[in-house]
Amino acid sequence: MAAAPSPRASVPQRPSLRQRLRLARFGPSFWVGVALIGTVVTAALLSYVWTPHPPNAMNFAVQLQGPSPAHPLGTDEFGRDLASRLLIGARGTLLVGFVAVGIALLAGGTIGLVSGWIGGWVDEAVMRLVDVLYAFPAILMALLLAAVFRPGTLTAMTAIGLATIPIFARIARSSVLTLKAADYVEAGRALGARPGRLLLRHVLPGAASPLVVQASLSLAIAVLAEAALSFLGLGTPPDVPSWGNMLREAQGFLAMSPWPAIVPGLAIVATVLGWSLLGDGLRDALDPRSR
Amino acid sequence: MLASLLVFVALSSVPGDPAQLILGLNAAPDALAALRSQLGLDVPAPQRYLAWLAGALRGDLGESINYGRPVSALIIDRLAVSVPLTLGAGLIACLIALPLGVTAALRRGTWADPLVTVAAQVGAAVPSFWLGLLFILFFAVQLGWMPAGGFVPWERDFVGALRSLALPMLALGLGQAAVMTRMTRSAMIDALGQDYVRTARAKGLEPGTVVFGHALRNALVTLVTILGLSLSNVFIGSIVIEQVFALPGLGRLALTAIGTRDFPLIQGEIVLYASVIILLGFLVDVSYGLLDPRIRID
Numbered sequence: 001m002a003a004a005p006s007p008r009a010s011v012p013q014r015p016s017l018r019q020r021l022r023l024a025r026f027g028p029s030f031w032v033g034v035a036l037i038g039t040v041v042t043a044a045l046l047s048y049v050w051t052p053h054p055p056n057a058m059n060f061a062v063q064l065q066g067p068s069p070a071h072p073l074g075t076d077e078f079g080r081d082l083a084s085r086l087l088i089g090a091r092g093t094l095l096v097g098f099v100a101v102g103i104a105l106l107a108g109g110t111i112g113l114v115s116g117w118i119g120g121w122v123d124e125a126v127m128r129l130v131d132v133l134y135a136f137p138a139i140l141m142a143l144l145l146a147a148v149f150r151p152g153t154l155t156a157m158t159a160i161g162l163a164t165i166p167i168f169a170r171i172a173r174s175s176v177l178t179l180k181a182a183d184y185v186e187a188g189r190a191l192g193a194r195p196g197r198l199l200l201r202h203v204l205p206g207a208a209s210p211l212v213v214q215a216s217l218s219l220a221i222a223v224l225a226e227a228a229l230s231f232l233g234l235g236t237p238p239d240v241p242s243w244g245n246m247l248r249e250a251q252g253f254l255a256m257s258p259w260p261a262i263v264p265g266l267a268i269v270a271t272v273l274g275w276s277l278l279g280d281g282l283r284d285a286l287d288p289r290s291r
Numbered sequence: 292m293l294a295s296l297l298v299f300v301a302l303s304s305v306p307g308d309p310a311q312l313i314l315g316l317n318a319a320p321d322a323l324a325a326l327r328s329q330l331g332l333d334v335p336a337p338q339r340y341l342a343w344l345a346g347a348l349r350g351d352l353g354e355s356i357n358y359g360r361p362v363s364a365l366i367i368d369r370l371a372v373s374v375p376l377t378l379g380a381g382l383i384a385c386l387i388a389l390p391l392g393v394t395a396a397l398r399r400g401t402w403a404d405p406l407v408t409v410a411a412q413v414g415a416a417v418p419s420f421w422l423g424l425l426f427i428l429f430f431a432v433q434l435g436w437m438p439a440g441g442f443v444p445w446e447r448d449f450v451g452a453l454r455s456l457a458l459p460m461l462a463l464g465l466g467q468a469a470v471m472t473r474m475t476r477s478a479m480i481d482a483l484g485q486d487y488v489r490t491a492r493a494k495g496l497e498p499g500t501v502v503f504g505h506a507l508r509n510a511l512v513t514l515v516t517i518l519g520l521s522l523s524n525v526f527i528g529s530i531v532i533e534q535v536f537a538l539p540g541l542g543r544l545a546l547t548a549i550g551t552r553d554f555p556l557i558q559g560e561i562v563l564y565a566s567v568i569i570l571l572g573f574l575v576d577v578s579y580g581l582l583d584p585r586i587r588i589d
Contacts, residue, residue: 134568134572135565135566135568135569136565137523137524137527137568139527139528139530139531140527140530140561140564140565140568143530143545143546143549143557143560143561144557144561146549147548147549147552147554147557147561151549220416224416224418227418227420227421228418228420228531231420231531231534232530232531232534232546233546234546234549247420247421247424250424251424251535254424254427254428254432254439255432255439258428258432261421261424261425261428262425262428265417265418265421265424265425268416268418268421269413269416269417269418269421270416272415272416272417272418273412273413273416276412276415276416277412280412
């Protein structure tokens with residue numbers, strides 16, 4: 001007796017994210033993005049094993065100097081090496097971005113998937129609640145959380161994450177609404193798959209590409225927000241070198257040396273640009289219609 | 292309203308007793324009790340919220356602990372900085388972004404489009420507060436043309452006030468212009484790809500008529516959405532820019548309030564910011580019906 005063909009194999013599926021990534025043709029913006037983010041990641045990793053100088057070592061003989069062989073990017077008002085602090089700062093930038101967007105992706109994605117799947121008044125009510133978050137952009141959310149708890153890295157990450165939830169919820173929900181009616185989901189349901197399995201195995205893979213693209217674009221915004229919050233003193237604590245903190249300290253010494261203000265800013269621009277190019281590149285490659 | 296409830300719940304769940312925070316750990320118990328009742332903390336939270344909301348709807352946001360003045364009065368004082376800053380930056384963003392975005396959309400396939408697109412992409416990655424620092428470096432420190440910060444009140448010196456707001460407006464406006472250019476470009480490309488635009492072209496209408504009468508007219512709904520979003524962004528961005536240029540606006544007031552744990556003031560400020568954002572969204576929704584007769588609001 002011949003084995004019955006596996007029912008799953010007979011149902012045409014939307015290509016999964018992995019399949020799409022394998023088939024995708026990546027354009028230049030993707031690769032420039034990869035190079036920029038790769039550099040930042042390398043800098044962050046490198047900072048764990050090596051920095052040109054100890055990042056907090058003060059040396060009042062070399063205050064506010066321009067680039068030199070000893071200090072390739074110059075020094076700050078305490079004579080601390082800007083290059084070393086820049087490398088350490090890459091850690092916080094990446095960490096805050098990843099955690100914030102992770103919170104948003106997990107919470108927003110789940111809310112959107114489940115709410116869209118259930119539909120009806122529950123969906124209506126949940127999305128209304130999510131919309132309330134639109135009224136609190138990251139900076140405003142951070143002001144609120146800093147008032148309730150104390151300002152710090154955790155507060156900043158949570159604030160940026162909460163403020164980013166609605167966009168992920170919206171995207172996940174709209175994917176679910178389209179996919180709910182797709183033939184292969186219908187087929188899965190007809191074969192008796194439980195809702196949880198349908199959602200995870202059939203709907204989630206189809207909804208993954210737009211979420212991944214948005215994650216990259218949101219990382220760009222999260223990096224900007226983190227820098228702004230640290231600059232305001234609502235993010236990374238002052239004793240930890242971060243790009244936003246470096247800019248805040250540089251503000252008082254603009255008339256004496258431009259380097260402490262220029263160097264971290266360029267790093268922020270490169271990182272934000274990297275994430276947004278990566279996101280655009282992914283979108284173009286995964287969804288040719290968006291070109 | 293839901294947003295104001297959220298702010299209230301968050302702020303009343305603050306660990307610790309505000310009265311204790313203000314008077315310190317060694318305060319006498321009866322002084323603490325007196326302050327609590329002065330702050331209205333002896334009433335249960337839901338009742339406090341309703342009282343606060345009723346006051347807020349009448350324009351009474353309570354009294355600042357730190358300044359000992361009504362929150363609404365403090366806020367109104369600061370509007371003289373924050374409102375012109377936001378509107379000026381928004382105007383600058385529009386003046387740059389609309390022509391650039393429309394041009395890029397019309398000139399697809401020429402050198403102009405990639406140039407604008409790349410410039411906008413890089414521009415959107417530049418934090419406006421860093422741009423502000425660079426402006427101070429260049430225009431104030433190097434050239435000495437502009438004040439590096441601070442604010443001259445309007446009634447004392449109108450030109451001086453304008454000068455102290457010029458660089459902040461430009462820094463805030465340029466950053467938003469980059470974001471807006473990208474959105475305008477894609478809205479215009481969408482509109483130009485529509486069938487009715489092709490029809491209009493096919494029946495031999497002037498290119499100008501096609502672009503302004505057909506494509507732009509129909510892209511207006513998207514453009515107004517972009518404008519509303521941009522104004523919200525600029526308003527929130529002003530919090531950071533005020534800090535760069537030491538401008539006595541709403542943002543600095545909020546940061547001071549957080550530093551001094553002045554809860555009535557923080558609450559009033561955050562609710563104000565959120566309300567403006569909600570109001571802008573509402574105005575955008577209402578404008579849809581006016582701009583596009585096909586959209587009806589029930």
